Amino acid sequence: MNEDRMELLPPGTALAWGHTATPRRGPKPAYSVEQIVEAAVAQADAEGFEALSMPAIAKRLGITANALYRYLRSKEELLVLAAEAGWGLPPEPLTGDWRTAVTTWAHALLERCRLHPWLLEVPVRGGPTTPNLLRWLEVFLEAMADSGLSDRDALGCATLVDGWARSTAALLRDIRASASDEQPAALNEFLQPRLRERGYPRVAAVLGGDYGEDGMQDTDVEFGLDRILDGIEALVAQRRA
Template identity: 70%
Template sequence: MDDKIELLPPGTALAWGYTPAPRRGPKPGYSLEQIVDAAIAQADAEGYAALSMPSIAKRLGITANALYRYLSSKEELLVLVAESAWGPPPESPSGDWRVAVTVWARTLLERSRRHPWLIDLPVRNAPTTPNLLGWLENFLEAMADTGLSTRDVMGCTVLVDGWVRSTAALLRDIDAGAPERTLALSEFLEPRLQERGYSRVATVISGEAYSEEGIDDSDIEFGLGRILDGIEALIARR
């Protein structure tokens, strides 16, 4: 088995607790968990761009070369960081697939808002690590009694996951904007839109839907609700 470890996607074996043979040199001063925690703290403070081996090594007080004694590549680090930051899935409520999927999506969105850089991490393959596979298991369990095929359920998983990621990106970008700038833009555009005859757009940007408060919970729930309506219609057709 050990001779096939190198064929696995980066970070997979480490995430499952596989311990490679120790390398020559001084005894490691950090655990892998400490390095991952430092990387998450670095990204929380400075964003995805700060997830570089030199910046994390500097945070730990070691050289970048020393960091490679623990990890063979940045790709391994990103996989382990994603596994830790997304964390385990929520407990799935039983009996109602719609409630369970709602909890799943809300929890995933909450994790992405806690660590906004998570949605910038590249997704190069299907999940291979314990927590991320736990999220998939959780979704599959929620949909187990709907009568949908595995192919359909996997399509639903991709759909809801995509909604979470796009919503998280939108919320992050809006949160990063200054509220006073949004208000100034609204005041600037409203009379000019009226002059152009764009009365409906002018009404929207001068009202609550285009306020300095940005997107609220009802906006979020609306989008998720329509996706769940679509899945419910699919279940009825099947």
């Protein structure tokens, strides 16, 4: 593929696959793209998504922002490569039937979001094009290979489970950020009598005094995933029939 055609690829795709343009003349670069991406991930882990900027990464490396453009063409490339490193590789091989394998896959994705919360802020501008993200998809499709679903159905299932992981991780992150250790007990003390006095008995019973992150039990997290897998299971049965 010639360099002119490379220009048509989404930002960061060629670099993620190890393709670099013809080196420019001048001094030998002080850093590799991999080192810059490592610094970007460390920056985002420490200070969040907003800290993923060319000037901030350049400062962390002790170079100028202009010098950083010798390695990367744009902030968009930086975000793509940082996300690629942040997601990393999925667990494989996945064992068990498709439901067990997909559950493992989903929890691994959720854990990656918890480890790098800033990944939830990286814009999604299309399907995956980089090695690690495509490996996540490959592993999912392999888990569904014996289910009887078509490739298109399996791809739709991957999108659905990926959405569960991202939305659940975002909810847990927001709850964690907004609640202090003392807040759930104080909120319970305030709301419970008012809920019962003003006609919310079912809400009062369901909440049971659980507010904040402490209210997100494992069963709450699993409920949505289990219902999604139930739906996929029904689709598998339908296709087999």
